[in-house]
Amino acid sequence: MAIIRVALDVPVDCLFDYLAPDASITDIGLRVCVPFGKRRTLGIILSVCTDTSVPGNKLKQAERIYRDIPPLPPALLELFKFCNRYYHHPIGQVVMNSIPNRLRQFKLTIDQPSRAFAWVITDKGRLLDATDIPARSRAKRLLLTTLQDNGQIPPEAFKQMSAHNRKLLREFLALDWVTQMPLVPGLPTAQTEPPSPTPEQNAAIAAILADTGMFAPWLLHGITGSGKTEVYLRVTAALLKQQRQVLLLVPEINLTPQLEARFKQRFPETAVVSLHSGLNDNERLQGWLLAQQGKAGIVLGTRLAVFTPLPELGLIVVDEEQDLSFKQQDGLRYSARDLAIYRAKQAGVPIILGSATPSLESYQHALAGHYRLLRLHSRAVSGATLPVIRCIDLRLTKAPEGLTEPLLTALQTALSQQQQSLVFINRRGYAPVLLCKSCGWVAACTRCSSRLVVHLHARQLRCHYCGHQQTVPAACPECGDPDILPFGQGTQRIEAALRSHFPAARILRVDRDSIRRKHAWQSVLDAVQNQQVDILVGTQLLAKGHDFPNLSLVCILNADASLYSTDFRAEEQLFAQLMQVAGRAGRADIPGTVLIQTEFPHHPLYQALSRQNYDSHARTLLRERQLTHFPPFAYQAVLRAEAIVIDSALAFLGKAAKIATACEQFGQIQLFDPVPAPMMRLKGRERAQLLVHAHSRKHLQEFLFDWQQRLHTLAAQKKVRWHLDIDPLML
Numbered sequence: 001m002a003i004i005r006v007a008l009d010v011p012v013d014c015l016f017d018y019l020a021p022d023a024s025i026t027d028i029g030l031r032v033c034v035p036f037g038k039r040r041t042l043g044i045i046l047s048v049c050t051d052t053s054v055p056g057n058k059l060k061q062a063e064r065i066y067r068d069i070p071p072l073p074p075a076l077l078e079l080f081k082f083c084n085r086y087y088h089h090p091i092g093q094v095v096m097n098s099i100p101n102r103l104r105q106f107k108l109t110i111d112q113p114s115r116a117f118a119w120v121i122t123d124k125g126r127l128l129d130a131t132d133i134p135a136r137s138r139a140k141r142l143l144l145t146t147l148q149d150n151g152q153i154p155p156e157a158f159k160q161m162s163a164h165n166r167k168l169l170r171e172f173l174a175l176d177w178v179t180q181m182p183l184v185p186g187l188p189t190a191q192t193e194p195p196s197p198t199p200e201q202n203a204a205i206a207a208i209l210a211d212t213g214m215f216a217p218w219l220l221h222g223i224t225g226s227g228k229t230e231v232y233l234r235v236t237a238a239l240l241k242q243q244r245q246v247l248l249l250v251p252e253i254n255l256t257p258q259l260e261a262r263f264k265q266r267f268p269e270t271a272v273v274s275l276h277s278g279l280n281d282n283e284r285l286q287g288w289l290l291a292q293q294g295k296a297g298i299v300l301g302t303r304l305a306v307f308t309p310l311p312e313l314g315l316i317v318v319d320e321e322q323d324l325s326f327k328q329q330d331g332l333r334y335s336a337r338d339l340a341i342y343r344a345k346q347a348g349v350p351i352i353l354g355s356a357t358p359s360l361e362s363y364q365h366a367l368a369g370h371y372r373l374l375r376l377h378s379r380a381v382s383g384a385t386l387p388v389i390r391c392i393d394l395r396l397t398k399a400p401e402g403l404t405e406p407l408l409t410a411l412q413t414a415l416s417q418q419q420q421s422l423v424f425i426n427r428r429g430y431a432p433v434l435l436c437k438s439c440g441w442v443a444a445c446t447r448c449s450s451r452l453v454v455h456l457h458a459r460q461l462r463c464h465y466c467g468h469q470q471t472v473p474a475a476c477p478e479c480g481d482p483d484i485l486p487f488g489q490g491t492q493r494i495e496a497a498l499r500s501h502f503p504a505a506r507i508l509r510v511d512r513d514s515i516r517r518k519h520a521w522q523s524v525l526d527a528v529q530n531q532q533v534d535i536l537v538g539t540q541l542l543a544k545g546h547d548f549p550n551l552s553l554v555c556i557l558n559a560d561a562s563l564y565s566t567d568f569r570a571e572e573q574l575f576a577q578l579m580q581v582a583g584r585a586g587r588a589d590i591p592g593t594v595l596i597q598t599e600f601p602h603h604p605l606y607q608a609l610s611r612q613n614y615d616s617h618a619r620t621l622l623r624e625r626q627l628t629h630f631p632p633f634a635y636q637a638v639l640r641a642e643a644i645v646i647d648s649a650l651a652f653l654g655k656a657a658k659i660a661t662a663c664e665q666f667g668q669i670q671l672f673d674p675v676p677a678p679m680m681r682l683k684g685r686e687r688a689q690l691l692v693h694a695h696s697r698k699h700l701q702e703f704l705f706d707w708q709q710r711l712h713t714l715a716a717q718k719k720v721r722w723h724l725d726i727d728p729l730m731l
């Protein structure tokens with residue numbers, strides 16, 4: 001009698017055995033409904049066998065195996081198992097949280113597409129000879145030739161077609177002559193001539209294409225505006241010709257629409273599917289199924305897209321590979337970039353990690369020869385050069401309302417030349433602090449170790465960590481003095497200051513508050529492209545990847561705050577972020593300028609930035625890391641604990657440290673002291689952490705495997721919530 005071993009969404013790291021008389025090994029990867037406790041639940045079959053350690057009277061029978069869609073492919077199941085082992089996360093939770101929500105429901109419902117679909121001719125349809133269709137089927141012939149000539153029938157045209165023609169199209173669909181592809185609203189359909197690659201781009205493309213049939217990790221290190229996307233597009237084109245699928249990962253959901261549009265425009269005949277957390281369940285399932293069936297030639301998405309089944313995978317691209325958003329910060333704390341490498345290796349295909357400021361991990365891999373390095377040293381648009389970067393010394397220059405005179409003058413000049421400017425301040429809201437001048441009271445969140453941010457329009461104080469909101473008090477709650485003032489600057493305050501300086505300018509603020517509405521982001525991009533904006537004020541949302549050709553000036557405010565952080569990665573991250581922002585200036589033929597207001601103009605980071613010298617700065621940081629034995633020269637994991645009071649969390653970590661001594665490989669690892677987390681209170685709970693360090697990944701993994709099992713048995717765990725974070729990015 002067959003036994004199936006099932007992954008269920010429960011926080012215990014094991015599979016559950018059920019009797020399934022009708023099961024066979026072809027059912028591995030299928031969904032199954034099983035009894036669990038008093039309820040029924042849905043799981044995924046991970047193996048089928050004939051024996052079990054569950055006693056006969058306890059063994060229950062599976063209720064139903066769903067064969068409505070093909071099983072999850074073995075490669076994906078392997079990836080899940082790898083995540084389970086490497087991140088020490090329960091297998092069932094890995095599996096169930098990585099598949100689309102709809103697949104976790106008993107009854108699989110696939111709604112009619114909510115977005116407009118185009119009917120696009122397939123290769124099969126293109127190769128047909130229309131004259132083979134009998135002359136009496138005139139409409140059919142005509143429809144096929146129209147499709148062959150135009151490549152597709154857009155949704156508007158479909159709506160206007162006769163019922164007969166629509167029926168014919170469905171027939172074509174069944175014959176696999178056409179396929180349906182979702183369309184991005186507002187997608188430009190006109191084909192523009194792709195640019196001819198620069199010699200550097202050509203060299204990169206040729207190098208990658210020389211070896212497409214095997215695992216090859218490429219680090220494409222190209223300065224901002226060097227045309228990395230064009231390299232991705234060209235390599236993608238070659239792989240699509242070989243009928244392979246391409247997975248493109250981007251850090252930010254806001255980057256997907258433009259990229260999607262660019263890829264669709266370049267490959268009008270390919271199904272491009274975009275997968276990110278902004279989709280509804282139905283959209284996500286549809287995209288996922290197109291990928292699983294091999295119909296989606298290109299899948300682009302944010303980190304969760306790394307779990308997409310891709311039977312014909314031929315290439316992976318991770319754009320802005322250094323970006324922190326590739327790391328999931330809760331549940332299964334995976335790094336999508338690292339999993340992408342795993343997948344490329346597993347599938348034996350090339351992977352391109354692209355960045356203007358590679359992570360030190362990837363850069364070191366390239367220096368050590370584990371990754372192959374490709375460089376793009378110059379900007380792609382002919383005549384475009386890197387911007388000039390200058391610091392404005394805040395110790396010598398006053399900044400009333402956060403803006404210095406030289407900065408205002410530069411903005412005025414850009415305005416008079418009808419060029420666009422970007423003012424970058426990585427803090428939303430009006431002011432980060434509300435302060436009482438008489439007694440020193442500061443508005444703080446009661447649930448977090450954070451200050452409440454003043455949001456002037458809404459007359460509210462908000463916690464940016466837990467979402468707590470309250471109205472701005474009329475007087476100081478401590479001493480009653482009504483003279484309480486917002487202190488420091490956020491995007492809203494800078495916006496207001498700029499409006500009073502430049503009343504005629506068209507100013508647009510872009511931060512998480514301003515783009516909350518659906519499609520708000522698209523209208524920002526349109527407004528910038530159509531020259532309806534003079535000055536953009538915004539947070540890091542504006543920093544990444546965008547290409548605004550008429551932008552000539554970038555002003556950076558308040559970056560100093562991150563210079564002296566306790567996190568050893570802070571400097572690396574700030575440097576990358578500022579290089580990114582700076583890189584928005586002067587991307588086309590107008591030269592760019594970047595002004596940084598700082599109190600530390602001689603800080604090595606700003607010095608390296610003004611020389612735009614990634615390499616020397618990265619090498620300096622790497623030397624420091626090597627001397628102090630920090631990643632990438634060591635491997636880390638952090639055990640985090642949270643409780644109502646910090647003492648319980650610390651006590652738990654203390655016990656955890658003690659039992660560690662009995663664990664395998666203890667001699668090969670180093671435990672730091674348990675300490676309160678940098679942000680100690682969060683959402684009403686207090687948090688502490690314990691860092692583990694090792695020189696070999698293998699030793700660390702062996703230790704963690706043993707340690708984690710013992711942690712489960714620690715008595716205190718009921719009051720304390722804990723988790724392990726492997727390769728943590730924020731400490």
Ligand SMILES: Nc1ncnc2c1ncn2[C@@H]1O[C@H](COP(=O)(O)OP(=O)(O)OP(=O)(O)O)[C@@H](O)[C@H]1O
Pocket residue numbers: 195196197198201222223224225226227228229230355356380381382544545546547583587
């Ligand atoms: N060979 C080329 N000839 C002319 N223009 C090009 C060429 N390649 C790319 N471009 C243009 O150069 C600009 C910058 O390209 P892209 O956005 O791909 O840069 P990037 O390397 O991704 O930069 P960033 O890291 O700043 O995002 C785009 O407007 C693109 O259309």
Ligand SMILES: [Zn+2]
Pocket residue numbers: 445446447448450463464465466467468683
């Ligand atoms: Zn809070």
